[in-house]
Amino acid sequence: MDLSFSAEHDAFRAEVRAFLKTNLPPHLRAKADVDAHFEMPEIMEWHRILYKKGWVAPHWPNEHGGPGWDAARRFILTEELELAGTPGLSPFGLIMVGPLIMQFGTDAQKARFLPKILSGEEVWCQGYSEPNAGSDLASLKLRADDDGKGNFVLNGQKTWTTYAQYADWIFVLARTDSSGPKHKGISFLLVPMKTKGLVVKPFLSIGNTLAFSETFFEDVLVPRENLVGPLHGGWSLAKALLGHERTFIASVGASTRLLARVKRIAAETRTPAGVLFDDPIVRAKIAAMEIKLEGLRMANYRAIAGAQLGHAPGPESSLLKIRGSEILQQLFELAMSIMGHDSLSWFNGASSVPPIEEWVPSQWAYYRASTIYGGSNEIQRNVIAKMILNLPGA
Numbered sequence: 284m285d286l287s288f289s290a291e292h293d294a295f296r297a298e299v300r301a302f303l304k305t306n307l308p309p310h311l312r313a314k315a316d317v318d319a320h321f322e323m324p325e326i327m328e329w330h331r332i333l334y335k336k337g338w339v340a341p342h343w344p345n346e347h348g349g350p351g352w353d354a355a356r357r358f359i360l361t362e363e364l365e366l367a368g369t370p371g372l373s374p375f376g377l378i379m380v381g382p383l384i385m386q387f388g389t390d391a392q393k394a395r396f397l398p399k400i401l402s403g404e405e406v407w408c409q410g411y412s413e414p415n416a417g418s419d420l421a422s423l424k425l426r427a428d429d430d431g432k433g434n435f436v437l438n439g440q441k442t443w444t445t446y447a448q449y450a451d452w453i454f455v456l457a458r459t460d461s462s463g464p465k466h467k468g469i470s471f472l473l474v475p476m477k478t479k480g481l482v483v484k485p486f487l488s489i490g491n492t493l494a495f496s497e498t499f500f501e502d503v504l505v506p507r508e509n510l511v512g513p514l515h516g517g518w519s520l521a522k523a524l525l526g527h528e529r530t531f532i533a534s535v536g537a538s539t540r541l542l543a544r545v546k547r548i549a550a551e552t553r554t555p556a557g558v559l560f561d562d563p564i565v566r567a568k569i570a571a572m573e574i575k576l577e578g579l580r581m582a583n584y585r586a587i588a589g590a591q592l593g594h595a596p597g598p599e600s601s602l603l604k605i606r607g608s609e610i611l612q613q614l615f616e617l618a619m620s621i622m623g624h625d626s627l628s629w630f631n632g633a634s635s636v637p638p639i640e641e642w643v644p645s646q647w648a649y650y651r652a653s654t655i656y657g658g659s660n661e662i663q664r665n666v667i668a669k670m671i672l673n674l675p676g677a
Contacts, residue, residue, distance in 0.1 A: 292355050299363040306332055307369060315368030317638050318544065318646060320492055323406075323449040329370040330403040340377050340401055347385055347393070348401045354590035358583070365536025373446065376400035376407040380454045380473075383524050387471075387512040396452075396473070410441040410455030410474070410498060411521070420456070420521060421466040425500060427457035435459070435472060435510075437480075437503040447483045447496035450476050460515050471517035473509040480504075490649030491629070532600070532657055533583045533607035538576050541614045545569060547639055549621050559621055568617055572610070579606050598670035601663035608653040608660060615647040 288296070307315070311325060321329075333339040341357040343349020352360075381400045384392050399405040416422040425439030437457060447453065453474050460468030474481065480503040485493040512520045546569060549560040559565050586599050619626040622643060628636040629644035654660045668674040 288355060288359070292359060295356055296359050296363060299360055302336065303363065303367045303369070306336070307367065308332075311370060315370075318368055318540075318642050320490075320642065320645065320649075321370040323373075323446055326370040326373060327403055327406065330372050333372070334402055339372070339403070340381070342378070343381070343401070344385075347381075347397050354587045358587050362536035362539075365534065366540050368540060373406060375409050375445075375450075375454075376405070379409060379524050380407055383454075383471075383520060384511060386523060387520055391508070392473075392511065405451040406446075406449055408444050408447045408450035408453045408476075410444060410453045412443040413440060414442050421469070421518065423456055423458060423469065425455060425457045427459050427470060427472060427505070429459075429507075430504070433507050435470075435505045435507065437472075437474070437500040437505060439500050441498040441500075442495075444483070444496045444498045445494055447476070447498050448485045448493070452476060453481075453498065454511075456517050456521055459517075466518040468515050469517040469521070470514055471511045471520040472505050473511060474503065474505050478503050478505070488649065489651070490645050492645075492649065494649070533579055533603040534611055535576070535580050535583050535607070538579070538607070538610050538614055541611065541618070542569075542572060542576060544639065544643075545572070545614060545618045545621065548618060548643075551637065551639065552621060552623075565621060572614055572617060575606075575610050575613070579603070579610055582606070598666055601658075601666040601670075604657060605654075605660045605663050605667075608657075611650055611653050615643065615650055618643050619647050 308328070311321070311329060314321060314325070330339060337350055338360060340349045341352050341360050343351075345351040350356075377400060381397060384396055388396070396405075400407065410425075411420060411423075413423050413425065416424065425437060425441065427435040427437050430436050435457070437455070439457075441453075441455065444453070453476055455472050455474055456469050457472055458468055459470040462468065476483070480501040482499045482501070483496050484499070485496045488494050546560065549562075549565055549569065550558055552559040554562070556562075560569075582599070583603060586603060589599075618640075622628075622636070622640050625636045625640050626644055626647075628641060629648075633641075
């Protein structure tokens with residue numbers, strides 16, 4: 284299998300770098316330089332810039348407004364955006380519900396929702412997790428009862444709803460039938476966030492951001508036309524959506540950028556004998572992470588080469604998710620250990636540590652969730668056990 288990029292792909296990579304050099308606004312570049320947290324208005328500002336360029340949805344087909352690129356081009360754009368530290372676009376419309384509507388939605392739903400997802404005119408959030416149904420998604424309790432007048436009536440709660448306070452729409456899995464197996468009575472619904480009875484309560488995360496919310500539904504009316512796919516058939520849509528979510532989830536570009544930051548911190552941290560980067564133990568730890576990351580990069584290239592040949596993503600996406608999230612966490616842990624007492628800067632005032640270190644503690648805390656979101660790593664191991672090792676299902 285040839286894992287090298289073509290001359291055309293190399294030229295495209297150069298085009299992306301030139302675009303980033305002239306089109307990433309200075310105030311966003313300043314934040315990117317220190318890997319600071321981007322707020323939702325900044326994320327949507329970058330969304331509109333990429334939309335204007337035609338690069339906001341590299342995986343969308345031409346008929347729905349995307350560029351219709353091959354897998355290699357999509358990977359190159361994603362990697363270069365991550366390497367540059369640009370704001371990560373909200374995935375809920377572009378990567379999750381958008382492709383799902385293309386696959387399962389009616390013509391009316393495609394015409395109504397897809398253009399506004401693409402332009403960023405409407406922002407989405409995901410209503411999957413519940414207080415007692417996270418990784419065991421089929422145990423969800425949110426009810427959607429038919430009122431006999433062409434509506435569903437929703438009652439229940441979602442949690443860990445990322446950036447719900449900024450969203451115009453939420454897609455939810457709701458229970459429409461409790462009589463059979465728990466995964467048989469679930470439906471997929473689209474709900475406007477301003478519907479009467481829907482309440483969002485953001486809460487502070489350990490990363491010091493209001494990234495997550497609890498979302499409450501009390502007699503929320505949803506028109507039946509907002510049902511996507513068959514009634515009680517939402518489980519198939521849920522699995523399809525998670526497949527879209529895990530596409531390019533290895534975060535190779537983000538980890539490559541973080542590894543470079545770890546090296547800079549080590550090179551700029553002085554010791555009585557010189558700098559930490561000269562310490563053989565520190566060098567060995569950095570080398571070990573480089574080897575792990577290079578292995579992940581090759582595995583990612585292999586998956587992309589398979590996609591170029593027309594192979595649909597299989598259980599290898601679970602392998603990429605596990606290793607990608609673990610390497611990201613391990614790199615933050617290495618950065619924190621090299622920073623030493625500076626890693627406590629979270630509790631100190633501004634400018635108490637060098638700018639290159641300032642956001643590391645907050646990001647370290649935020650990315651503790653990377654082995655949970657996108658389908659927990661425990662669930663991914665179950666997928667590998669069943670699909671690759673042919674072990675009995677859990």
